[in-house]
Amino acid sequence: MAGSGLWFSLLLAAAFAGRAVALWPWPQSIRTSNWFYTISPHSFQFKYHASSAAQPGCSVLDEAFQRYRGVLFGSEVWPGPARTGKQPMSEKTSLIVLVVTPGCEELPSLESVENYTLTVSDEQCFLLSATVWGALRGLETFSQLVWRSPEGTLFINKTEIEDFPRFPHRGLLLDTSRHYLPLPSILDTLDVMAYNKFNVFHWHLVDDPSFPYESFSFPELSRKGSYDPATHIYTAQDVKEVIEYARLRGIRVLAEFDTPGHTLSWGPGVSGLLTPCYSGSQPSGTFGPVNPILNSTYEFMSSFFLEVSSVFPDFYLHLGGDEVDFTCWKSNPDIQAFMKKKGFGDDFKQLESYYIQTLLNIVSALGKGYVVWQEVFDNKVKVRPDTIIQVWREELPVNYLKEMALITSAGFRALLSAPWYLNRITYGQDWKVYYLVDPLEFEGSAEQKALVIGGEACMWGEYVDTTNLVPRLWPRAGAVAERLWSNKGVTDLDFAFKRLSHFRCELLRRGVQAQPLSVGYCEQEFEQT
Ligand SMILES: *[C@@H]1O[C@H](CO)[C@@H](O)[C@H](O)[C@H]1NC(C)=O
Ligand SMILES: *[C@@H]1O[C@H](CO)[C@@H](O)[C@H](O)[C@H]1NC(C)=O
Ligand SMILES: *[C@@H]1O[C@H](CO)[C@@H](O)[C@H](O)[C@H]1NC(C)=O
Numbered sequence: 001m002a003g004s005g006l007w008f009s010l011l012l013a014a015a016f017a018g019r020a021v022a023l024w025p026w027p028q029s030i031r032t033s034n035w036f037y038t039i040s041p042h043s044f045q046f047k048y049h050a051s052s053a054a055q056p057g058c059s060v061l062d063e064a065f066q067r068y069r070g071v072l073f074g075s076e077v078w079p080g081p082a083r084t085g086k087q088p089m090s091e092k093t094s095l096i097v098l099v100v101t102p103g104c105e106e107l108p109s110l111e112s113v114e115n116y117t118l119t120v121s122d123e124q125c126f127l128l129s130a131t132v133w134g135a136l137r138g139l140e141t142f143s144q145l146v147w148r149s150p151e152g153t154l155f156i157n158k159t160e161i162e163d164f165p166r167f168p169h170r171g172l173l174l175d176t177s178r179h180y181l182p183l184p185s186i187l188d189t190l191d192v193m194a195y196n197k198f199n200v201f202h203w204h205l206v207d208d209p210s211f212p213y214e215s216f217s218f219p220e221l222s223r224k225g226s227y228d229p230a231t232h233i234y235t236a237q238d239v240k241e242v243i244e245y246a247r248l249r250g251i252r253v254l255a256e257f258d259t260p261g262h263t264l265s266w267g268p269g270v271s272g273l274l275t276p277c278y279s280g281s282q283p284s285g286t287f288g289p290v291n292p293i294l295n296s297t298y299e300f301m302s303s304f305f306l307e308v309s310s311v312f313p314d315f316y317l318h319l320g321g322d323e324v325d326f327t328c329w330k331s332n333p334d335i336q337a338f339m340k341k342k343g344f345g346d347d348f349k350q351l352e353s354y355y356i357q358t359l360l361n362i363v364s365a366l367g368k369g370y371v372v373w374q375e376v377f378d379n380k381v382k383v384r385p386d387t388i389i390q391v392w393r394e395e396l397p398v399n400y401l402k403e404m405a406l407i408t409s410a411g412f413r414a415l416l417s418a419p420w421y422l423n424r425i426t427y428g429q430d431w432k433v434y435y436l437v438d439p440l441e442f443e444g445s446a447e448q449k450a451l452v453i454g455g456e457a458c459m460w461g462e463y464v465d466t467t468n469l470v471p472r473l474w475p476r477a478g479a480v481a482e483r484l485w486s487n488k489g490v491t492d493l494d495f496a497f498k499r500l501s502h503f504r505c506e507l508l509r510r511g512v513q514a515q516p517l518s519v520g521y522c523e524q525e526f527e528q529t
Pocket of ligand 1: 022033034035036
């Protein structure tokens with residue numbers, strides 16, 4: 001075997017000297033060598049190991065094999081492997097995949113194990129994982145190990161990788177209320193998330209401006225609350241498609257229905273849900289947050305979340321709870337009377353807590369867990385001990401790292417987003433700022449640090465729609481993806497710059513219109529596509 005392999009090495013080593021391995025995100029442990037093999041689209045196959053728990057028919061892996069065949073060789077249909085004639089010894093003709101436990105029809109969860117081991121050696125290309133989710137991460141890594149000569153020949157170096165994520169929750173938030181994002185935008189984003197090993201799609205479905213979620217219990221919500229009920233809604237079929245598309249890529253869908261604030265678009269569809277604001281002694285004709293003093297509000301929420309909890313199969317729902325504006329509640333005499341009756345004085349945080357606690361009880365009773373924005377914690381709402389608190393405010397009431405310390409010292413699990421608002425743009429390489437954040441860089445015990453389950457990059461939609469979503473997301477979100485996957489010690493900016501620039505070119509090759517990091521060019525001319 002040394003014969004032809006060595007020949008290739010000698011012939012091409014000079015041509016490709018200095019080409020560093022360019023994985024994104026960087027694996028936990030890797031050994032590479034200058035020894036390399038060729039891969040031919042005509043003969044290469046993904047195969048299940050005979051003793052793998054997953055076998056042909058496994059939806060997650062069957063489809064992943066198809067996808068990665070496309071990623072590596074293009075969508076062209078290649079003839080099956082050549083049956084006659086010996087392959088040159090230096091050619092790798094298959095990647096053998098062994099998954100230890102079945103679970104092809106399951107959903108990924110916060111507890112999913114994503115570890116994998118990938119070996120490219122003289123003997124074989126071999127991918128070992130406890131779960132199909134780990135196998136997906138390994139397939140992505142395999143696809144990034146393959147490199148191309150200018151003539152288009154494919155190579156892969158002798159490599160050994162052992163990999164696993166640093167954090168189990170690595171999310172990306174999209175906001176489909178400020179601007180509607182057509183279904184293909186969401187599905188394409190899920191593809192690129194998988195390239196980055198993100199595993200949670202936080203779907204901020206609805207907000208003040210529009211209500212695109214089509215509810216079967218309350219069809220008036222999207223009929224009256226969406227931008228256009230004919231074209232700007234997500235039907236039950238769309239939602240199913242997003243969930244399955246995400247599942248096949250090992251991505252959870254965390255649906256957010258934010259209340260009691262951020263709900264103006266709910267108003268037209270459910271009469272009496274929102275608080276009428278007063279101007280003096282008269283209703284002003286405008287509306288504020290959800291009305292927390294009416295039984296009908298909670299009856300509605302019970303029915304609505306009963307539906308939502310069956311539509312979205314993930315154990316967790318995101319219940320929002322951020323930025324409740326008290327002005328309207330303060331103006332309303334019925335609310336003032338209720339406050340008096342309850343002995344809340346003029347502390348409207350207590351009224352907010354009253355609402356949120358009742359809602360959390362409703363959602364708990366449906367058998368769901370929940371994630372909430374940090375205000376719920378800041379305002380001392382009594383929540384279940386297994387609640388996950390998402391930190392989004394950079395400085396108030398305290399610096400976000402201090403907030404992480406407070407939340408975890410109270411025993412709650414935390415998610416970090418504050419420094420990762422990708423919708424905020426500045427001149428220059430802002431990815432470096434995202435990259436240098438460490439979610440555990442707060443003062444706290446090991447037990448506290450263990451309560452940080454990860455974080456999310458957020459792309460709020462005020463200035464983003466389908467025209468600019470992709471270049472604004474990629475490769476900037478990749479900085480967050482690597483921070484959440486790779487080892488704590490992987491922080492070298494030059495090393496990251498080289499790999500991220502390369503990854504950006506690879507994204508172009510894969511048809512993703514990712515923006516440039518800085519001055520330069522991609523070796524292959526994909527920028528024109
Ligand atoms: C792969 O092999 C080539 C040719 O020997 C070498 O130039 C390159 O640095 C190797 N890449 C890695 C990641 O080891
Ligand atoms: C995954 O890797 C982590 C880190 O090495 C380890 O603690 C954990 O036990 C591994 N899980 C499995 C199922 O191999
Ligand atoms: C609201 O529900 C509570 C508890 O079930 C009940 O005591 C109260 O009378 C109800 N209020 C109205 C206005 O129906």
